Amino acid sequence: MNYQPSDFLPILVQLVAALAFIVATMLATHWLGPKRHSVLKDDAFECGIESVGDARTPISVKYFLVAILFVLFDVEIIFMYPWAVNFMGWVKSTSDVAITMFLEMLVFMGLLLLGFIYVIKKGVLTWEK
């Protein structure tokens, strides 16, 4: 099947429409909404407590580590969706491709597990030492 660039025109139209909607609504709220400035109103809202110090205080590196690990494993899980969707198809097929695929996923999971063990042993997930 040969695609011509013109076949992708609907995608372009959709992209332009989406962008235009966002820009338009942002501009609209900006122009339409009334503005009243006061000291209290412009103050940073801190649940009723008066704000103290700088917002850019150092945060424990553990926080980032946990966050990045979450993202990491989360992304790996995504690989399993297409695999799982296709797996029944392989099982039904006559060849032994299903076994191969199963083993490959096992290897993949094994590597992930090794990584997880490493993370735990490294003490990344223990919040307080």
Add this chain to the structure above:
Amino acid sequence: MNAIIALSLFGISNLFLGFLNNRKILLPATLVFILIALGLNFADWNHEYYWFNNMLKTNNLSVNFVTIILLSTFLVVAISRSFGDDDEHSHPAEYYAILLFSAVGAIMMVTFENLIMLFVGLEILSVSMYVLTGSDKRSLRSNEAALKYFLMGSFATGILLFGVALVYGATSSFDIHGIAQGVAKAKEQMGGAYGPLLYSGVILIMVGLLFKISAAPFHFWTPDVYDGAPSIFTAFMSTVVKTAGVAATYRILSISFPSVYGLWGNPLVYIVCATLIIGNITAVYQQSFKRMLAYSSISHAGYLLITVLAKRPETNSSLLFYSLAYAIATITAFAVLMVVSEAQAKNGKADESFEALNGLANNNPLLAFSLTISMLSLAGIPLTAGFFGKFFVFSDAFSNPSSLFKWILVIAILMSTVGIYYYFKPIIAAYMKKGEVAKIELSPLYKFILILTTTLTILLGLAPDLVKNIF
């Protein structure tokens, strides 16, 4: 190709070895791992074979490149001295593991059959390098270098991917042989002319790779990053990464795009000349030995690219020989630099200037001698490996009928005379300048590596055919 699998597993096992309370085991273990991988690599000798659904392909050329990469890795690991005794701030297990992982990336870069594998290999190598560059967490320079490298590296990766996408658009293939067919087909259909898609794609891929081997004008990251990174990783970068980068560039240009030589050859001529001139000329003024080596690595990228450009049947062996000679000499130089700069440290900061080498020969004859041989080899003085490296490269260029190569040759020869000036600076400092370097105690392994690399350099300078016949 089992080397890839083995090295990946070894890398993981290295991570777990780190949990043992015995740091001493890491260095020998890593060395053994690399040797095993080297052995597995030789199993592919004389077998042309496709791996992983045609993703990788091994042949003798790739085996030779992998050998150089693993040998360099071996030497770098051997001179790492377990990364010091600072338990709190150094993580030898992780460093060794990352080195092994990046070797995997480098191997993928020299065996790829599919552009996706090129990208994956390149990323494995680059990301590892970003991390290792910043591994000296308390040093501002190291942090700055890592961030700079990361920023510019990701930029270059983007360019490479863009190029890959455009080439796919033009030839509808990721496979490097498939691309070659696609180019041929396009030529047939378009009557000798190609669309802008292919033109831009080829150039962007080339630029993305040239960035990694720091060819001018994409070299700007090199001095800052090499200077900022811990010396041991600079040694790794300037040998393994460069070899892999040049091999990848050569592979894709010679397999996929030989029929559009004019397209990438013309800009490459100017790039080569710019690289030679900028690398050599700028090195002259440097006061820091390490920074000088960074510029030296830029200039050697220029020499290596001459063979890629010359496109001769001998290119394979010239490229391999030059890479080998360069890698060995560079690692020797870094080995000396590391111990001397630490011994001469001021206020806890390693002194990497030329002055640190003053009077080195008085108490440390072995270090001074190894340094001398490596510098002579880098400068291309006869009876060292570097001379024959340059000789083969130049004769490749000379035997190319195009008159353009005569001019490249003139520039290359002029620039190698400039090179002699700055390569002799450390030798002069070590032997003639007054100064005091206390006797530096070296471990037996360290001494062995110094003697080994020095001997190899001289041996290859005496009898280059020993190796050249294999290549």
Add this chain to the structure above:
Amino acid sequence: MSLITLIPLFPLIGFLINGIGFRHVPKSLAGIISSAAAFASFACALTLFLGFNGQPQIVHLFDWITVGTLNISMSFQLDQLSLLMLLIITGVGTLIHIYSIGYMSHDEGFGKFFAFLNLFLFFMLLLVMGSNYVVMFIGWEGVGLCSYLLIGFWNKNSNYGNAARKAFIMNRIGDLGFLLGIFLIINHFGSVEYSEVFSKIAEGGYSSGDKTLFYITILLFIGAMGKSAQIPLYTWLPDAMAGPTPVSALIHAATMVTAGIYMIIRSNIMYSLAPETLDIVAWVGLATALLAASIGLFQNDIKKVLAYSTVSQLGYMFMGLGVMAYSSSFFHVMTHAFFKALLFLGAGSVIHAMSDEQDIRSMGGLRKKLPITFITFLIATIAISGIPPFAGFFSKDEILAHVFEHNKLMWAFGVLGSIMTSFYMFRLLFLTFFGEFRGTEKQKHHLHESPIAMTAPLMILAVLSAIGGFFNFPHIFGGHASLAAFMEPLFEQSAIEHVAVDESLEITLMIVSVVAALLSAGVAYFIYVVKKTVPVAEGEETGLQKVIYNKYYIDELYDTLFVKPITALSNFFREVIEFLVIDLIVEGVGKLVKTLSSEVRLLQNGTTGYYIFAMVLSIAAILVWSLKSFLLG
């Protein structure tokens, strides 16, 4: 690994052990290691010799340089010539190693000395074993280096250093000729392998007097002049006596200086086709023999006499080569190696006993104190003077007989030379060992016979000097000339015409030279033993004697002819050319590069944004340039 490869390997290993381990290897061990290395090589050489079947053998180690069609390999060739040389080098070498253990025992640089000796052996073996001219050249240069190192071994004395430098420079002049010869061979034959070059000549139908061959042979002969100390490049050899005496024996008498003769015998095919060169070789040899012998007449330094005697004997060998008596020359190389090594070692023994005194005017009457040294020295003296039945007689007379066939006048000069030889050798012997002791009391008290390590080699060499002549016992005495027969295959391809010498004539010639030698020995006996004449002190010589004592002022002549003009020229270059060319142009270029560098360096300003901007700009430029056809339509 074959035995052939082992031969040079042993001394190399010895050198590495002693060289790297200098000051770490204990003294007692260093000498033993070196001597064992030399002996192991000798044993290998002997085994090969005994098992030799007459067929040349080539051992290919590896391809060394491959450039275009020229292929230079590292390979060894074993044939009659290299085998004999191997035996001489390793055999005499071993004896001298053992001797040195005793001689150098008090020296600080003991280990260094043995390292150098082993290195010398290695290169010398390379020289004679190489199967092409380039390997020979490596050995050639290597032995030159070792010679330099060993002449200047006592490097705290600047005179010795100068002597070493002189040897090196003189040799370089010769080496240049050799090198040019090799280039010409490569240019003309496209190969440096002996076998290829020689078979090309044999099959190429070269006529006698071919121009190319003339140039090649002359250039090679210039190389030989330097190494084998022929006029005009001989003056370094007497000065080379500054080195330790075993070195003089091994390098400057028995082995290295015969390298030139080896080379010419090796290239005999070319020489046989170049009669002009042969004439030059013969006359240069004769002139050298006479000049050196006459200088030897009035020298007072025991080693200097021997040095001039060496130069003179080398002259005889070249004279033999010049009349195509290759095997006779080689025979003389061999016997000379025995008796000259013996003479030097004997002199060493004397010097050792005299606490480093070398002036024969202060010696005398040593035969009672040093009996073994005396007897062996006597044997060597008789041998070199050409008195039967000792070795020198046979070899020298063989050369003279061939010379007689070639040119009667040359023969007459040759006999004159041997008269002088006999005179100065017996003069040396009588002044040293006969009469009354003329040295100081302290020296007299110290006199002693040398240790067994030194006398044993003396005795072995004395036996060889005595019987060495029978290796090539001539036909007229019922011998088989076995050496000549053994070497015969080497000359198969060259066009040598030998006129059979009339037997009665040959015997007459022998009688003439023997009587002459005996007579001059008698004269020496009369002057120095009966009349007890002692050479006059320094500076009191008169007339011709003064000229000869000062070596005909050859050194001074060279100084005026070559050294001074060159110094003047180099002054001119230093003052004028250096300023105009070096300072202005060369340094200017250097400064230009430096200035450029300081400017280009500023490109690297550390700002990531700027770096990326430069990259993008470059990519854009390349793209625009490549795509200009599309952009412009």
